[in-house]
Amino acid sequence: MSWYLLRRLGGMLVTVLVVSFVAYLALTFAPGDAAEALIGENASTEQVAALRSQMHLDAPLPERYAGYMVAAITKGDLGHSLVNGRNVTDLVAERILPTLLLALVAMGIATVAGLGLGVLAASRPGSHLDLLAMGGTAMGLAVPPYWVALLLVMLFSLRLHWLPVFGYGSMSHLILPAISLALPGAAMVARLVRSSVIEVKRADFVRTAAAKGLNPRQLMLRHILPNSLIPALTMMGLNLSHLIGGAFVIETIFAWPGLGRLTVQAIFDRDLPVVMGAVLAVVPLCLSVNLIVDLLHGALDPRVRHEAI
Amino acid sequence: MTRQSELKAAALAMAWRCHSLVRLMLSPQAPCPVPRKRSAADNRWGTPAWNNFLRAPALYLGTALIALVAIGALLALLLCSYAPDQILPNSRLLPPGPDHPFGTDALGRDLLSRVAAGAWLAARIAVVSVAISLVAGVILGSLAGYYTGWTDQMVSRVMDGWLSLPGALVAIVIVARLGASLDNLILALGFMGVPAFYRIVRNTTLGARRMPYAEAAIALGANDHRVMWHHVFPNILSPVVVLTSMRMGTALLTGSSLSFIGLGAQPPMPEWGALMATGRNYLDSAWWLALFPGLAMTCTVVGLNLLGDGLRDLLDPRTGQSLGYGEAVSAETEPVAARSALEPLQTGSLSMSHVSGRQSGQRTTIPMKSTEIQG
Numbered sequence: 001m002s003w004y005l006l007r008r009l010g011g012m013l014v015t016v017l018v019v020s021f022v023a024y025l026a027l028t029f030a031p032g033d034a035a036e037a038l039i040g041e042n043a044s045t046e047q048v049a050a051l052r053s054q055m056h057l058d059a060p061l062p063e064r065y066a067g068y069m070v071a072a073i074t075k076g077d078l079g080h081s082l083v084n085g086r087n088v089t090d091l092v093a094e095r096i097l098p099t100l101l102l103a104l105v106a107m108g109i110a111t112v113a114g115l116g117l118g119v120l121a122a123s124r125p126g127s128h129l130d131l132l133a134m135g136g137t138a139m140g141l142a143v144p145p146y147w148v149a150l151l152l153v154m155l156f157s158l159r160l161h162w163l164p165v166f167g168y169g170s171m172s173h174l175i176l177p178a179i180s181l182a183l184p185g186a187a188m189v190a191r192l193v194r195s196s197v198i199e200v201k202r203a204d205f206v207r208t209a210a211a212k213g214l215n216p217r218q219l220m221l222r223h224i225l226p227n228s229l230i231p232a233l234t235m236m237g238l239n240l241s242h243l244i245g246g247a248f249v250i251e252t253i254f255a256w257p258g259l260g261r262l263t264v265q266a267i268f269d270r271d272l273p274v275v276m277g278a279v280l281a282v283v284p285l286c287l288s289v290n291l292i293v294d295l296l297h298g299a300l301d302p303r304v305r306h307e308a309i
Numbered sequence: 310m311t312r313q314s315e316l317k318a319a320a321l322a323m324a325w326r327c328h329s330l331v332r333l334m335l336s337p338q339a340p341c342p343v344p345r346k347r348s349a350a351d352n353r354w355g356t357p358a359w360n361n362f363l364r365a366p367a368l369y370l371g372t373a374l375i376a377l378v379a380i381g382a383l384l385a386l387l388l389c390s391y392a393p394d395q396i397l398p399n400s401r402l403l404p405p406g407p408d409h410p411f412g413t414d415a416l417g418r419d420l421l422s423r424v425a426a427g428a429w430l431a432a433r434i435a436v437v438s439v440a441i442s443l444v445a446g447v448i449l450g451s452l453a454g455y456y457t458g459w460t461d462q463m464v465s466r467v468m469d470g471w472l473s474l475p476g477a478l479v480a481i482v483i484v485a486r487l488g489a490s491l492d493n494l495i496l497a498l499g500f501m502g503v504p505a506f507y508r509i510v511r512n513t514t515l516g517a518r519r520m521p522y523a524e525a526a527i528a529l530g531a532n533d534h535r536v537m538w539h540h541v542f543p544n545i546l547s548p549v550v551v552l553t554s555m556r557m558g559t560a561l562l563t564g565s566s567l568s569f570i571g572l573g574a575q576p577p578m579p580e581w582g583a584l585m586a587t588g589r590n591y592l593d594s595a596w597w598l599a600l601f602p603g604l605a606m607t608c609t610v611v612g613l614n615l616l617g618d619g620l621r622d623l624l625d626p627r628t629g630q631s632l633g634y635g636e637a638v639s640a641e642t643e644p645v646a647a648r649s650a651l652e653p654l655q656t657g658s659l660s661m662s663h664v665s666g667r668q669s670g671q672r673t674t675i676p677m678k679s680t681e682i683q684g
Binding site: 138142144150154241249253263283 | 486569582615
């Protein structure tokens with residue numbers, strides 16, 4: 001187990017290093033660097049060059065990357081934003097919480113809705129109810145979440161005036177972004193729960209419990225559901241890492257002060273240190289969520305042997 | 310045999326495969342690959358064509374939806390009297406009406422013809438980006454799965470890491486590197502999809518090359534190329550076809566979301582995501598601007614997903630029949646990868662019945678690594 005953990009952590013470290021290097025490489029060689037973006041179109045070539053050397057953009061690439069990573073790991077220093085000069089570590093730190101909040105609430109909604117729908121559909125496979133629920137999940141997987149967000153804003157904010165159009169700060173600001181973000185995850189969880197409930201229903205221990213005379217409600221709650229929840233749990237964890245990394249559109253629509261919006265804005269500004277900082281925050285976060293999910297899966301399901309993976 | 314004639318033979322084999330597939334779909338007497346459940350509907354609608362529909366309803370519904378969008382877009386472009394970028398100064402922000410069925414935008418452009426033009430952009434995005442992933446994934450996957458060894462180990466580790474990152478993040482960094490345009494977006498989406506194809510091709514190739522038919526070919530003296538492309542590849546085509554259809558939907562969704570925030574197709578282009586981004590500024594006054602492009606998008610992606618589901622039902626009888634989800638699967642080798650790639654929506658765990666225990670219905674659960682996030 002500890003060997004497995006060590007191997008996974010090592011793999012994570014390598015992935016983070018490779019990804020950060022590739023991102024650094026990609027963003028550094030982007031046409032039109034930060035100096036040009038910052039100084040405006042009217043500046044002369046000498047002025048751009050002067051600013052470049054002032055910002056240390058003219059050092060060789062491996063040297064810059066090594067310096068960057070050493071500072072990031074030893075001092076937690078991710079550099080300064082090229083646009084407003086703020087410390088990137090602070091910028092990223094203050095954006096992580098809103099993103100995590102949104103992702104966790106969205107995951108909660110996805111879990112509850114997906115579980116309910118999945119169990120409902122699996123209670124009578126092949127029925128009209130099942131068809132309807134599965135049709136719904138097919139829709140949920142296919143609609144663009146940001147389109148749903150626009151429609152929800154149109155209905156609940158602009159027509160009914162129940163909820164704010166965008167912003168951050170209160171519960172009511174959280175509802176629309178969380179629902180639109182949760183939609184694909186809910187559909188996935190529903191499909192997964194449906195198929196695993198249907199399968200567990202055919203297991204020998206369920207037949208035994210039914211033969212014993214257990215009522216269907218108890219059978220579902222105590223035997224079928226706990227056993228079919230393990231794959232769903234894994235799915236939810238995966239969703240979480242997806243939500244953290246994939247919320248940029250929803251955050252942009254709702255002006256949610258999260259990492260995604262920070263990244264998108266930084267890309268438009270060619271603000272390399274901020275983009276790098278965001279990548280360095282998101283990637284280890286997603287990878288650790290994945291690892292935790294795998295460990296949890298192993299802890300919940302003794303049939304999983306991590307050494308075999 | 311020369312390289313060219315080999316390619317030609319591979320193309321012929323692929324064409325034949327597609328031809329058989331279409332024949333299977335159309336012929337009323339087609340051999341049924343999926344053992345069909347008897348249902349009440351058999352007696353009511355005893356016609357052979359309807360039976361075919363019952364076998365893989367998703368396939369037909371998906372095809373119908375995609376055809377609906379494609380034919381609708383074609384008709385709109387042919388019959389509509391306004392060009393997609395034709396500005397009508399006197400008819401700005403008109404609601405849907407007889408003259409403009411989808412209304413007009415703030416510059417007075419007809420939204421119907423813009424959405425229709427967007428359908429062709431969508432087709433371009435989906436087809437080209439998935440073609441990039443397909444070609445790269447098939448070549449790398451075939452080589453890694455066939456030769457195994459340390460190259461396989463190395464490429465597989467890279468692909469695992471790649472797959473564990475949120476796909477949108479990868480696409481964002483690539484677009485940020487290359488600049489925001491439709492072509493760069495397509496390239497980024499293509500890159501993003503490589504690991505999914507790589508994994509399914511690599512894992513199924515690994516299994517297929519140990520099959521008796523591959524061993525027989527090797528014993529007969531066929532060289533690696535011949536075994537790889539003439540014996541192994543045709544036999545792993547089914548999951549690849551299914552994945553292709555699924556990935557097209559994913560590519561469209563991710564691509565349009567990047568266009569929506571301005572990192573893809575740029576405004577004058579009637580890409581659906583860009584159209585919705587324009588509509589976002591007129592949510593309170595012109596609801597139609599955001600509604601119709603999204604509707605077209607949803608129709609297309611539902612169609613592609615259903616097509617994938619249906620193809621899986623038809624091509625991969627092992628995964629069972631009821632709506633194609635959650636039935637037991639049995640696979641002789643590498644079942645984890647085979648199943649997970651066939652069902653990109655059901656990551657987490659999967660069920661399989663032992664080869665020996667198929668009749669007794671004995672089942673075990675095999676976990677999947679969480680590094681296997683799909684797009």
